[in-house]
Amino acid sequence: MTATPHVLTDSATMLRRNLRHALRYPSMTVVSIGMPVLLLLLFVGVFGGALGEGVGATAREGGYIDYIAPGIILMAVTSGCLSVSVAVSVDMTAGITARFRTMPIARSAILTGHVAGTMIQTVASTLLVVLVAVAMGFRPHAGPLDWLLVSALLLALVFALTWLAVGLGLVAKNPEGASNSPLLIQFLPFLGSAIVPTGTMPDGVRWFAEYQPFTPITETVRGLLTGTPIGHDGWTSAAWCTVIALAGYLWSRWLFDRDPSR
Amino acid sequence: MENTPAQTAIQAVGLRKSYGDTVVLDGIDLEVARGTIFALLGPNGAGKTTTVQILSTLIGADGGDVRVAGRDPAADPDGVRRAIGVTGQYSAVDDLLTGRENLILMADLYRLGRAEGRRVADALLERFGLAEAARRTAATYSGGMRRRLDLAMTLVGGPRIIFLDEPTTGLDPRSRRTMWDIIRGLAADGVTIFLTTQYLEEADRLADRIAVLDRGRLVAEGTADELKRLVPGGHVLLRFAGPDALDAAARALGDAVRDDAELTLQVPSDGGVRSLRALLARLEEVAVEPEGLSVHLPDLDDVFLALTGRPDDAKAAVR
Ligand SMILES: Nc1ncnc2c1ncn2[C@@H]1O[C@H](COP(=O)(O)OP(=O)(O)OP(=O)(O)O)[C@@H](O)[C@H]1O
Numbered sequence: 001m002t003a004t005p006h007v008l009t010d011s012a013t014m015l016r017r018n019l020r021h022a023l024r025y026p027s028m029t030v031v032s033i034g035m036p037v038l039l040l041l042l043f044v045g046v047f048g049g050a051l052g053e054g055v056g057a058t059a060r061e062g063g064y065i066d067y068i069a070p071g072i073i074l075m076a077v078t079s080g081c082l083s084v085s086v087a088v089s090v091d092m093t094a095g096i097t098a099r100f101r102t103m104p105i106a107r108s109a110i111l112t113g114h115v116a117g118t119m120i121q122t123v124a125s126t127l128l129v130v131l132v133a134v135a136m137g138f139r140p141h142a143g144p145l146d147w148l149l150v151s152a153l154l155l156a157l158v159f160a161l162t163w164l165a166v167g168l169g170l171v172a173k174n175p176e177g178a179s180n181s182p183l184l185i186q187f188l189p190f191l192g193s194a195i196v197p198t199g200t201m202p203d204g205v206r207w208f209a210e211y212q213p214f215t216p217i218t219e220t221v222r223g224l225l226t227g228t229p230i231g232h233d234g235w236t237s238a239a240w241c242t243v244i245a246l247a248g249y250l251w252s253r254w255l256f257d258r259d260p261s262r
Numbered sequence: 263m264e265n266t267p268a269q270t271a272i273q274a275v276g277l278r279k280s281y282g283d284t285v286v287l288d289g290i291d292l293e294v295a296r297g298t299i300f301a302l303l304g305p306n307g308a309g310k311t312t313t314v315q316i317l318s319t320l321i322g323a324d325g326g327d328v329r330v331a332g333r334d335p336a337a338d339p340d341g342v343r344r345a346i347g348v349t350g351q352y353s354a355v356d357d358l359l360t361g362r363e364n365l366i367l368m369a370d371l372y373r374l375g376r377a378e379g380r381r382v383a384d385a386l387l388e389r390f391g392l393a394e395a396a397r398r399t400a401a402t403y404s405g406g407m408r409r410r411l412d413l414a415m416t417l418v419g420g421p422r423i424i425f426l427d428e429p430t431t432g433l434d435p436r437s438r439r440t441m442w443d444i445i446r447g448l449a450a451d452g453v454t455i456f457l458t459t460q461y462l463e464e465a466d467r468l469a470d471r472i473a474v475l476d477r478g479r480l481v482a483e484g485t486a487d488e489l490k491r492l493v494p495g496g497h498v499l500l501r502f503a504g505p506d507a508l509d510a511a512a513r514a515l516g517d518a519v520r521d522d523a524e525l526t527l528q529v530p531s532d533g534g535v536r537s538l539r540a541l542l543a544r545l546e547e548v549a550v551e552p553e554g555l556s557v558h559l560p561d562l563d564d565v566f567l568a569l570t571g572r573p574d575d576a577k578a579a580v581r
């Protein structure tokens with residue numbers, strides 16, 4: 001008899017534990033909702049006038065919020081996913097993981113529980129940010145199929161980034177380290193087309209912006225929601241998500257399955 | 263002590279482990295009979311935790327043959343895990359959950375079922391004096407309460423072999439005694455207990471057999487009485503005001519160990535009133551009055567001195 005049949009039960013138990021943590025200490029969730037909302041207020045309410053003129057060429061009649069909302073939604077996704085790094089690192093550095101490792105449970109459940117919990121939280125926080133954007137005047141004109149595609153793409157991104165963030169949490173020496181390394185990723189949407197079109201950037205930055213994963217993903221989400229052209233950004237986005245998911249998953253599993261004494 | 267495999271709960275032959283160039287376990291042989299309490303005694307850095315981690319499937323060994331509950335932790339870790347419970351040296355409770363939620367988490371992972379899990383959790387809370395604190399998060403617990411919750415979590419699955427890594431280090435004397443009672447109670451139920459400790463007294467009070475670990479080697483193994491026979495008796499430490507007094511006393515007392523820097527004499531003694539009186543009488547005869555006097559009874563320091571030829575510095579600092 002192996003532990004394999006218990007993967008689902010054990011993962012569900014771990015998921016319950018992580019959701020309970022999140023409900024009891026919602027500070028991470030609050031930050032991952034609060035930051036995008038704050039940025040939305042800042043960029044639309046404060047800089048909106050100037051930036052809106054800057055993107056005038058690409059922005060449609062909806063104004064600057066229609067340009068920026070997809071980028072802000074991606075930030076909500078990113079910051080939601082990346083919060084798992086700290087949770088994983090806290091678990092790894094506290095004795096509780098050592099306890100789990102000496103119990104007859106499906107080991108993968110420890111990570112699966114984190115990933116599932118973070119995905120649920122991120123979906124919820126992203127939905128909230130979408131609602132806030134709509135309340136502030138964001139008017140997507142997307143059909144049901146567009147919404148479905150956006151949801152699928154965002155879910156794939158959530159899955160991929162969460163596994164990547166789990167890996168970052170596992171390599172970190174302590175929770176402080178785990179809260180720092182994801183900041184770089186969190187910053188990536190800014191160095192893409194989230195706030196302003198890449199065409200407006202200086203050469204070096206533009207080159208980076210055009211080839212990093214968040215630009216095609218931003219363009220795809222924006223295209224699906226507001227009707228701007230997508231081109232092959234859709235397929236590029238799907239490819240990026242697949243690569244990040246696979247790399248993040250394999251890396252995390254390898255880090256976790258290593259002998260902790262190495 | 264010869265046991266048939268069926269009577270042996272834990273067995274290790276030639277267990278080795280290194281971290282880089284540091285040899286942590288240098289060929290250790292252990293045998294723990296079922297239903298007994300076994301104490302692994304050693305100072306900081308001896309390799310106690312490493313031994314527990316290998317036996318409990320947490321880390322791999324570099325060499326040696328290990329059987330826990332008749333299974334090889336390297337080849338059949340889940341088989342071992344089904345038989346054991348581990349309370350590590352450092353707290354392994356979930357700080358963000360309440361005491362009761364921690365226990366129910368364990369019950370769920372052991373798949374006891376909802377009703378049974380709650381019954382077991384409540385029974386353990388009662389038994390470990392945590393019923394009052396059951397609905398507070400573990401982060402608010404005192405050191406003693408955490409330790410008890412930690413052990414209670416270990417018991418949820420009904421393990422037949424329990425590893426306790428320094429279960430009483432950092433506890434006050436009363437909590438320590440409570441922990442001892444709990445451990446004895448478990449042994450009375452037929453559970454095999456493998457514990458590590460830095461305190462000879464603890465090993466003495468609890469264990470059927472004791473192994474002394476020093477820098478990755480076992481330097482002695484036996485019952486508490488057998489070990490104590492290896493240790494010389496206690497001594498009296500006399501401190502003098504100046505070198506002249508020290509000289510005079512050393513001449514009068516013969517077989518004493520003298521420390522000129524500290525101005526002390528260490529005189530073998532059983533620490534009894536009668537021998538102390540005789541000792542002081544002898545000093546009185548040569549008209550020397552010691553400035554200070556302290557009685558030392560055999561403890562881990564002496565075991566170490568006797569077994570390894572050097573004092574146990576680390577432990578002296580702890581006391
Ligand atoms: N992960 C590790 N990497 C390198 N060295 C290690 C590691 N873990 C333990 N050691 C070393 O192995 C030796 C034994 O450590 P161990 O924790 O087993 O001792 P211990 O007897 O449990 O000590 P203590 O009483 O302090 O808990 C120590 O010298 C320690 O520095």
Ligand SMILES: [Mg+2]
Pocket residue numbers: 310311312351427
């Ligand atoms: Mg230790």
